[in-house]
Amino acid sequence: MGVILSAEELNVYYGSIHAVKDVSFEVNEGEVVTLIGANGAGKSTTLNTIAGLLRSRTGCVRFMGEDLSHVPSHKIVAKGMALVPEGRRVFLQMSVQENLEMGAYTKSSGGIPADLEMVFEQFPRLKERRRQVAGTLSGGEQQMLAMGRALMSHPKLLMLDEPSMGLAPILVEQIFDIIQSLHKAGTTILLVEQNAQMALSVADRGYVLETGKVVTTGPSAELLASPAIKKAYLGG
Ligand code: ATP
Secondary structure, three states, X not given: OOEEEEEEEEEEEEXXXXXXXXXXXXEEOOOEEEEEOOOOOOHHHHHHHHOOOOOOOOOEEEXXXXXXXXXXXXXXXXXXXXXXXXXXXXXXXXXXXXXXXHOOOOOOHHHHHHHHHHHHHHOHHHHHOOOOEHHHOOHXXXXXHHHHHHHOOOOOEEEEEOOOOOOOHHHHHHXXXXXXXXXXXXXXXXXXXXXXXXXXXXXXXXXXXXXXXXEEEEEHHHHHHOHHHHHHHOOO
């Protein structure tokens, strides 16, 4: 299992605010890795830096061995990285199927029907609702749609920013079941979550961020068992 992504000594600023401080981590092919931490810990900033939407002042992001420092974000997608941003951001006026087809923009049209079937297999709910306008979907369904749209580009790395946000517990379970099954199917996933319990239950390894810094890292089982992590992130 080789390293597919490495973040090396990232330092990201918003003006004078130092939001991400010397953050380094790796994701191996086929792994689910989670970045957990409280509000404002720098999780989204880190993810957006990986995707090229923000730039680090130091270090670099290496994807499949290539330094992405000077690669624009639209080219990063074509290299096989897909980001499902916080808040889903599906195209509300378009149907479910049209949204999914938008995700396939890097591919020739010949493959789209097969890709749609692949996504519908993962998300049967979307198949039932393929002609429904996305704006009328529930929050959980919109999250599924955003994930399905990302999968349409066959990403080598799928990045999910807080997929559980704003969802009822039952939907959170469903979303994490799907993450689990994508993991089993071999998808490499970088998952950002405030819901540490759920994130660590599906991830192989985790990194804990506090005020912009990685403070702990380890296999998920180890983090779940750690008294300090339990106290700070798992409600006891
Ligand atoms: P959340 O779970 O609340 O999204 P997070 O861990 O993803 O938290 P970030 O959104 O990465 O945290 O924010 C890290 C820090 O950077 C915070 O202190 C935040 O206030 C600050 N920050 C984020 N975006 C901006 C911005 N556009 N301008 C200025 N500061 C920002």
